[in-house]
Amino acid sequence: MTQITFTINKEKKTVEAPPMKRLLDVLREDLHLTGAKEGCGEGECGSCSVLLNGELVNSCLIPALQAEGATITTIEGIAPLAAPDQKLHPIQQCFLEKGGAQCGICTPGMILATHHLLEKYPQPTLLQIQEGLAGNLCRCTGYTRIFEAVQSAASQSNP
Amino acid sequence: MPDPTQPASLSTVGTSPIRKEGTAKVLGQARYVDDLHLPGMWFGATVRSTIARGRITSIQFDPAIPWHEFTIVTAADIPGENTIVHLTKDHLCLASEFVNHPNEPILLLAHPDRALLPAAVAAVTITYEELPGVFTIEESEAPDAPTIWEPAAADHHHATAKNTFKTYLMESGAAADLDHIFATADHIIEGEYHTGAQEQLYIENNGVIAECVTFDGIVKSVTVRGAMQCPYYLVHALELVFNLPEEKCRVIQTETGGAFGGKEDFPSVIGSHAALLAMKSGHPVKICYDRAEDMASTTKRHPSRSRHRTAVSKEGKILGGEIEFALDGGAYVTLTPVVLSRGTIHAAGPYHWPALRIRAKAMATNLPPHGAFRGFGAPQSIFATERHMDKIAKVVGLSPEELRRRNLLALGGRTATGQVITDTVDMQHLLTRALAESNYHAKRAEFARTNPTSAIKRGIGFATFFHGAGFTGSGERRLNSLVKIELTPEGRPQILVASTEFGQGTNTILCQVAAETLHLPYEDILIAQPDTARVPNSGPTVASRTAMIVGKLVETAAQKLCVILTNSDGLPPSYSPADFRTAALAYLAQHGTLVVEARYQSPGDIFWDDENYRGEAYPAYAWAVYVAEVAVDTTTYSATCTDFYALQEVGKVLHPVLAKGQIEGGVAQGIGYALYEKCVWQKGHMANNQMTNYIMPTSADLPPIHVAFEEIPSIHGPFGAKGIGELPMDGPAPAILNAIEEATGIAFTEIPLLPEDIFERMTRTPDAGTEDLNPTIDRDTRVEPEVVTS
Numbered sequence A: 001m002t003q004i005t006f007t008i009n010k011e012k013k014t015v016e017a018p019p020m021k022r023l024l025d026v027l028r029e030d031l032h033l034t035g036a037k038e039g040c041g042e043g044e045c046g047s048c049s050v051l052l053n054g055e056l057v058n059s060c061l062i063p064a065l066q067a068e069g070a071t072i073t074t075i076e077g078i079a080p081l082a083a084p085d086q087k088l089h090p091i092q093q094c095f096l097e098k099g100g101a102q103c104g105i106c107t108p109g110m111i112l113a114t115h116h117l118l119e120k121y122p123q124p125t126l127l128q129i130q131e132g133l134a135g136n137l138c139r140c141t142g143y144t145r146i147f148e149a150v151q152s153a154a155s156q157s158n159p
Numbered sequence B: 001m002p003d004p005t006q007p008a009s010l011s012t013v014g015t016s017p018i019r020k021e022g023t024a025k026v027l028g029q030a031r032y033v034d035d036l037h038l039p040g041m042w043f044g045a046t047v048r049s050t051i052a053r054g055r056i057t058s059i060q061f062d063p064a065i066p067w068h069e070f071t072i073v074t075a076a077d078i079p080g081e082n083t084i085v086h087l088t089k090d091h092l093c094l095a096s097e098f099v100n101h102p103n104e105p106i107l108l109l110a111h112p113d114r115a116l117l118p119a120a121v122a123a124v125t126i127t128y129e130e131l132p133g134v135f136t137i138e139e140s141e142a143p144d145a146p147t148i149w150e151p152a153a154a155d156h157h158h159a160t161a162k163n164t165f166k167t168y169l170m171e172s173g174a175a176a177d178l179d180h181i182f183a184t185a186d187h188i189i190e191g192e193y194h195t196g197a198q199e200q201l202y203i204e205n206n207g208v209i210a211e212c213v214t215f216d217g218i219v220k221s222v223t224v225r226g227a228m229q230c231p232y233y234l235v236h237a238l239e240l241v242f243n244l245p246e247e248k249c250r251v252i253q254t255e256t257g258g259a260f261g262g263k264e265d266f267p268s269v270i271g272s273h274a275a276l277l278a279m280k281s282g283h284p285v286k287i288c289y290d291r292a293e294d295m296a297s298t299t300k301r302h303p304s305r306s307r308h309r310t311a312v313s314k315e316g317k318i319l320g321g322e323i324e325f326a327l328d329g330g331a332y333v334t335l336t337p338v339v340l341s342r343g344t345i346h347a348a349g350p351y352h353w354p355a356l357r358i359r360a361k362a363m364a365t366n367l368p369p370h371g372a373f374r375g376f377g378a379p380q381s382i383f384a385t386e387r388h389m390d391k392i393a394k395v396v397g398l399s400p401e402e403l404r405r406r407n408l409l410a411l412g413g414r415t416a417t418g419q420v421i422t423d424t425v426d427m428q429h430l431l432t433r434a435l436a437e438s439n440y441h442a443k444r445a446e447f448a449r450t451n452p453t454s455a456i457k458r459g460i461g462f463a464t465f466f467h468g469a470g471f472t473g474s475g476e477r478r479l480n481s482l483v484k485i486e487l488t489p490e491g492r493p494q495i496l497v498a499s500t501e502f503g504q505g506t507n508t509i510l511c512q513v514a515a516e517t518l519h520l521p522y523e524d525i526l527i528a529q530p531d532t533a534r535v536p537n538s539g540p541t542v543a544s545r546t547a548m549i550v551g552k553l554v555e556t557a558a559q560k561l562c563v564i565l566t567n568s569d570g571l572p573p574s575y576s577p578a579d580f581r582t583a584a585l586a587y588l589a590q591h592g593t594l595v596v597e598a599r600y601q602s603p604g605d606i607f608w609d610d611e612n613y614r615g616e617a618y619p620a621y622a623w624a625v626y627v628a629e630v631a632v633d634t635t636t637y638s639a640t641c642t643d644f645y646a647l648q649e650v651g652k653v654l655h656p657v658l659a660k661g662q663i664e665g666g667v668a669q670g671i672g673y674a675l676y677e678k679c680v681w682q683k684g685h686m687a688n689n690q691m692t693n694y695i696m697p698t699s700a701d702l703p704p705i706h707v708a709f710e711e712i713p714s715i716h717g718p719f720g721a722k723g724i725g726e727l728p729m730d731g732p733a734p735a736i737l738n739a740i741e742e743a744t745g746i747a748f749t750e751i752p753l754l755p756e757d758i759f760e761r762m763t764r765t766p767d768a769g770t771e772d773l774n775p776t777i778d779r780d781t782r783v784e785p786e787v788v789t790s
């Protein structure tokens, strides 16, 4: 067991965990943040995506130790990034309106991936969206509604 | 009653309101089964067979593991019958003497610490006396094949030969004259087509949590919650495993992260397992498979083989046909006969057959049982038929378009089961529109011009097809579905159905139907989470039946609710939402509760003969033309779908955004089926049971998918809606392979079609043979006169 301290969704937290415990399990089991999902456990599906120091990572591949001192944002902390006390981030609103979430299991990861993409490319081309989200698998939508949600979010943040 | 003269400002059908559970999903607050924790909960795991077929000779437990900390369940612990009931009882809950496929469950383990389970599973050693297995349709039907099942092994009537789960013989038109028709036809065109297994690959694996109440060692009740499509299927499975009455088996669906058929029959297995562990351990027990276990152990789409033999006139009129359709069922019957049935009926396609004989059979193999997957047999048989139509066109010397135009069904025509087409759909028009909007003709001409000098060969192809909505034949009558609507204490209507939401939009469209019927805003309608202690059996959430069948029942129940409130003098003839609430609260104050129900009644125009497979196979069909454009790189041998156009007539579209999402998602799965998704089998074991080596399309792999609807309201569904969910799975694979033939001149007949397959065919030496069009031409015989539909 090791003590690991990090900032998660703007709050400082310390957990006791085996150093090699997956960050995904620390989030879900120790912090009860179940928005990150396990789809494959091997870095293929992106449903466990979180932002670690601003980078999009698959939390199923990150040992807890690596989160020491890090700043982490999960789906639970995304809405306040746009404005404090905001219930829905504009990206979340666009996913709702455009039908970007069907079964919803990939949605937390998709929304974080979208956030990351729009930080990098505020006005992404379709190709940039397709490539930016290629690490996040969705079996329901065929991605088209998701692309529309991303484009709509991009146009809203930069009118 | 709602005043039809009122402005339609409240109208919600045909608009796209936010999906009911959408906000929780985008916030990451939706709770899927693995997000739930019950007090005192333990975790379960499964010890599975490592061989495909054999007799269990010993089970050893490694003494290094503290087994006293674990609960261990074997078949001997089952209080009721050792069976997972679907259509028959051949499927064991836990194997005890024999195993019939790799990864068959034998023992169950539970422990409070999830992390200790994998090592414990690995510490159980099972030895076998191995028996030879069969792994393909061909091996199973071989005269000298080992016998997995005798015909009498289960109560599947019509099965006459060993290793055969089910057979159908469907004859229509002048089938008795087929010998003569073939003897005198201008052309006889034969073809054989194969489709592979396909993994549903929902992103949430199968998972459940079970609780069990025992008294004096006797099980009193069980409760299972988890990811599933059909709560009442699991109720019926638990009744037998625990020998309990229905009301003591409670099943609750949790938010479900994709299903596509993969959570139709399988939850009966994992749900029974978790409940047995809960019984023996005295704790709630959660079993959530990891990806590797889910892929290796749960159901897939049935592999298929279709053989077509078609008699055609020199004008390109189909005169008669024989189709042999075979499915690989895996080791147990599960839902295979029903999958076979849908595949058989859809094999005829939307064409007029003056004479047709279809022989269908499902063979047993030593693979894990194959099960439901979106389309349910139809994508397999439609793939073959639509490839074959292009082959017929080539032999006859017509374009694929013209060949279809000469044979498409039309209003008043009869399907292969003798059903008269009463939908006013016009397939000729759909074809014209689809080819125009996809720019088919111009592209076809352009590719013919540019391909000879390009290393990238491009092609465009299409498929024309229909898909029946609802259970086949008398299925809906037998389901006898029931829907209720109650008033909440706040006076809001709440829909009570066992129909589940797993992404398709069940919650949303059923609320839209109720809102429209009651003339209330969509936001005022609630829908309860399916919990069999509370909701009636509205039937399984499968077969594209929810919008049409359950939706119609919701409409009927809502009308009854309205009548009751009107007759109680509370509701004025023309009312506002506030009036409704007032009337509802007044009724509740006086009577305490208000629950209305609607039960399925077979429409008068539906007749079905189960013995001879004749009659109205489905209340309604969705009709479609899908056009695919491909690029085949002759240096890398990879084929890519570069553009996709999907036109369909699905009746009234209740929610355009959800409907488009259904089509796009289905097309993406269909593209995967055609070009990416291959199950690699090694002696019945799926060798590539990981997302790293079973490849589904990513956002970078898919073409633009253009979706268009024609809406001709159907009398069978609410506000004219028909079924939509399965349809988009049927068309992509044949459209893509038809396009690849246009691009390369090579007639591929098997999916999935991977670069190695294309490499193999393109580099094959000429004397190894090219495709034989195999026409038998007898030009001296008289041409059959144009046959008018009778």
Ligand code: FES
Residues within 6 Å of the ligand: A037, A038, A039, A040, A041, A042, A043, A044, A045, A046, A047, A048, A049, A058, A059, A060, A061
């Ligand atoms: S669970 Fe982490 S990438 Fe799939």
Ligand code: FES
Residues within 6 Å of the ligand: A100, A101, A102, A103, A104, A105, A106, A107, A137, A138, A139, A140, A141, B203, B257, B258, B503
């Ligand atoms: S919405 Fe179901 S996997 Fe993406």
